[in-house]
Amino acid sequence: MKANTLLRSLLLFAGAALAVPKPLQIWVSSQADLKYYEKMIGVYKQKIDTGFHAEVKAFGFMEMPDKLAIAIKSGINPPDIVQFDEIFFSLYLKGNIPFVDLTDRLAKSPLGTGILKQRMGLFTWKDRIYGVPQSVSSVVLWYRDDIFKELGIMPKDLETWDKFDAVGMKVKTATRGMIALDWSYVGILLRQRGYDFYGADGKPFPDSAIIAQTWQRVADWSKNGIGLLPDRSSIFEPEFFNSYVANNGVLSVMGPDWYGLDMIQNFDQAHKGKWRAMALPTWTDSLSHGNKKTSSFSGQGLVIFKKSRKVENCWKFVEWVNSDIDANVDRFIGGNCFPPYQPAWSDMRLSQPFAYFGNQNLGQLFAELAPTAPFTAQSPLNAVIVNFMREQYFGAVIHNSSTPEQALGGIKEQINLMMGGKKKKP
Amino acid sequence: MALGFILSLRSDELFGDTSFVGMEHYLQLPRDSRFLHALSNTIIYCGLSLVLILPAALALAHLLRRAPDRLRGPLQFFLLLPGLTPPLVLALLYLLVFNGPHGILNAVMMKPLGLPNADWIRDPRLIKISLAMLQLWRWSGFIALIFQAGLEGVPRAYFDTAKTEGATAWKLFLHVTLPSLKPVTAFVAAFLFLDAFVLFEGAYVLLGNSGGTLDAGLLLVSYSYYTAFTLGNFGSAAAMAFASLPLIMFALWLLLRTAGNTQRGTVFSGKPPRLEAV
Numbered sequence A: 001m002k003a004n005t006l007l008r009s010l011l012l013f014a015g016a017a018l019a020v021p022k023p024l025q026i027w028v029s030s031q032a033d034l035k036y037y038e039k040m041i042g043v044y045k046q047k048i049d050t051g052f053h054a055e056v057k058a059f060g061f062m063e064m065p066d067k068l069a070i071a072i073k074s075g076i077n078p079p080d081i082v083q084f085d086e087i088f089f090s091l092y093l094k095g096n097i098p099f100v101d102l103t104d105r106l107a108k109s110p111l112g113t114g115i116l117k118q119r120m121g122l123f124t125w126k127d128r129i130y131g132v133p134q135s136v137s138s139v140v141l142w143y144r145d146d147i148f149k150e151l152g153i154m155p156k157d158l159e160t161w162d163k164f165d166a167v168g169m170k171v172k173t174a175t176r177g178m179i180a181l182d183w184s185y186v187g188i189l190l191r192q193r194g195y196d197f198y199g200a201d202g203k204p205f206p207d208s209a210i211i212a213q214t215w216q217r218v219a220d221w222s223k224n225g226i227g228l229l230p231d232r233s234s235i236f237e238p239e240f241f242n243s244y245v246a247n248n249g250v251l252s253v254m255g256p257d258w259y260g261l262d263m264i265q266n267f268d269q270a271h272k273g274k275w276r277a278m279a280l281p282t283w284t285d286s287l288s289h290g291n292k293k294t295s296s297f298s299g300q301g302l303v304i305f306k307k308s309r310k311v312e313n314c315w316k317f318v319e320w321v322n323s324d325i326d327a328n329v330d331r332f333i334g335g336n337c338f339p340p341y342q343p344a345w346s347d348m349r350l351s352q353p354f355a356y357f358g359n360q361n362l363g364q365l366f367a368e369l370a371p372t373a374p375f376t377a378q379s380p381l382n383a384v385i386v387n388f389m390r391e392q393y394f395g396a397v398i399h400n401s402s403t404p405e406q407a408l409g410g411i412k413e414q415i416n417l418m419m420g421g422k423k424k425k426p
Numbered sequence B: 001m002a003l004g005f006i007l008s009l010r011s012d013e014l015f016g017d018t019s020f021v022g023m024e025h026y027l028q029l030p031r032d033s034r035f036l037h038a039l040s041n042t043i044i045y046c047g048l049s050l051v052l053i054l055p056a057a058l059a060l061a062h063l064l065r066r067a068p069d070r071l072r073g074p075l076q077f078f079l080l081l082p083g084l085t086p087p088l089v090l091a092l093l094y095l096l097v098f099n100g101p102h103g104i105l106n107a108v109m110m111k112p113l114g115l116p117n118a119d120w121i122r123d124p125r126l127i128k129i130s131l132a133m134l135q136l137w138r139w140s141g142f143i144a145l146i147f148q149a150g151l152e153g154v155p156r157a158y159f160d161t162a163k164t165e166g167a168t169a170w171k172l173f174l175h176v177t178l179p180s181l182k183p184v185t186a187f188v189a190a191f192l193f194l195d196a197f198v199l200f201e202g203a204y205v206l207l208g209n210s211g212g213t214l215d216a217g218l219l220l221v222s223y224s225y226y227t228a229f230t231l232g233n234f235g236s237a238a239a240m241a242f243a244s245l246p247l248i249m250f251a252l253w254l255l256l257r258t259a260g261n262t263q264r265g266t267v268f269s270g271k272p273p274r275l276e277a278v
Helices: A002-019 A031-047 A063-074 A086-092 A103-107 A110-114 A117-123 A145-151 A161-171 A184-192 A208-223 A238-245 A257-267 A311-323 A325-333 A342-346 A362-372 A382-398 A404-418 B002-008 B024-031 B033-066 B069-084 B087-098 B104-110 B127-152 B156-164 B169-180 B182-197 B201-207 B220-229 B234-262
Strands: A024-028 A054-058 A081-085 A131-133 A139-144 A252-256 A275-278 A300-304
Touching (some): A031 A311, A161 A208, A257 A362, A300 A311, A325 A342, B087 B201, B220 B234
Antiparallel strands (some): A131 A300, A139 A275
16 A cells, blocks of 8 residues: 555656656856846746746856866757857867757848847858857947046047057056056957958968067057056956956956946946946057957857757747847846847937946947947867967067067967977977 | 776767777877977976975974974964865965965065066966965975874984984984885875876966966866867867876886885884984
8 A cells, every 4th residue: 555655656756757848958157147048038938938948057157168068078968058158169160060050040030130240250150150149249448437537538538559558658657557458459459450360261360460460569568568467367357356456457458348247347346436438449550441449359149059959949039039129138238248139229228327337328339339340250260279379378478488470370380280280390 | 987088089079979099099199299298397397396395394394393282283283274275275365375466475575575576377487386386385284294293103212322323413314314204205205296297276277277378387187178178179188188197107106116115124114224324
């Protein structure tokens, strides 16, 4: 009797467990994104599909790609949807791409024409699109308005990079620099000038001389004391905010929309109301094209894992969250990023003042700059080049252990060796 | 481990089917200049750790023995603390120590001496020293306690006899203390070597997922991690890990053989050390 009861209970439990559909797994890489997508799942269930079940998991920005690689390689518990940075996405371009080709779906979707063309390249390889970008990532100069006022600097004094340097030389001290330096600046400035680390075919360094010249500009900022290089050469680490920013050691930082909206807002509560954003100073030399006041850096998007058991359900959610006006507005107001979906730009809520940024109308600034953002191409070498720049060679150039030309030569040789080439004899 | 070894015999595709490549990844290693650089960095780093930690720990052990009884317990606790702290936490704390203009090390060591701030984790000439200093902080106290236990085991009679023969403190140390501690030293050297060889958390936190400026701090485990997670080459990364095994085993064999040979004529052999050198 007791055994029968136990058996019946076990069968009921097993049946109940099997009947509950396994929720879709969405992996993101920040707490801000976790809150956003959890909210969007709730809204999607209410508005579109009451049977939609999804679970969001947030991992560290650098750790999530590692976990994803293990999950994909082992086949154990991979996610269905991943919010992926375009740099890490490039890791998967050298062989069988594990993400769903969305090209045909996008062609039939409002996203196909609605997403800013310049941003579609982030998740495009060999004319096939594998992801939907979720930010414009327009780069601006985030600056401390309180220190600017104290030193008598007006944004109009920084219209060109030459003027920026002149002001920087006047205001620098042993413990304060005009700008915090970062490895990402080389790429940002390069794209602002109309170039990139690789061509449309993905091959590296088509314009080595320009890259070296641009890199030298950043190195000169350090040499002249205009720029201060944080430890670990990164403005993306919390230590940067705890030290250089907390001690008023830097007046400005170059970064995309999400840098200010997410990182500065979250890591620098002490200076609420004191940060502002302005368009980048422009290049005035003959080698730079387009007179751009912005550039781009990185950016995340949603990709769908090929082996997901509910690819269509995933796509419907991805399409909705990127095309629904309210979802786009929420992404911006929630302190995340400026959306690349152009129909959302006319929504008045994107033009509201941001209290953290001294009531500045950031939406208007990003909407003005976005159409001039440079086109971004993708390459299987993207992650590798970024890694070499960030971890090895950027610091070496700043430290005068290497010139930009030598650094580029070093990176090229490493890539050549990786591709099976032979080491050059000295 | 078996699965890892099988992985090292398969091709490097991240997604989809892989093929059997046999020893190809292993045969590539001598041609990979970064692997060779990581190997040489690791050996240098292991040597640096031993050279710094062993004398410091021995000195601390001597000081502990001479400390007043009531202070010995708290001193042992504080010396043990870094060894018990997770290496990731220590490395994060060490970022405060190594911070360029605002770091503790520059404030208490460089500035008072009138020296310019050192760039401890970006200057390629200082990176290995910084990593070794992290190990020094972590293990010198822990190893000092092991040495202290070893010193306590040396019979007083040896010291008394040597003193009677007119041995100075330095000669006592050279000809009585050191020989008696050889097996203990071999054990701690093996322990420190292994720990330094597999260092990852400290290097990852301080330098990122490769080796820092110009690969100055690129270690074998860091390079294996980079190969797996930046290049997506899991097979090659597994091969690097398994290729390190013979080196580790040889180093341990050498250390333990030294300990075996020197057990003769020490307190552990039951025979007194030879004192004619005194």
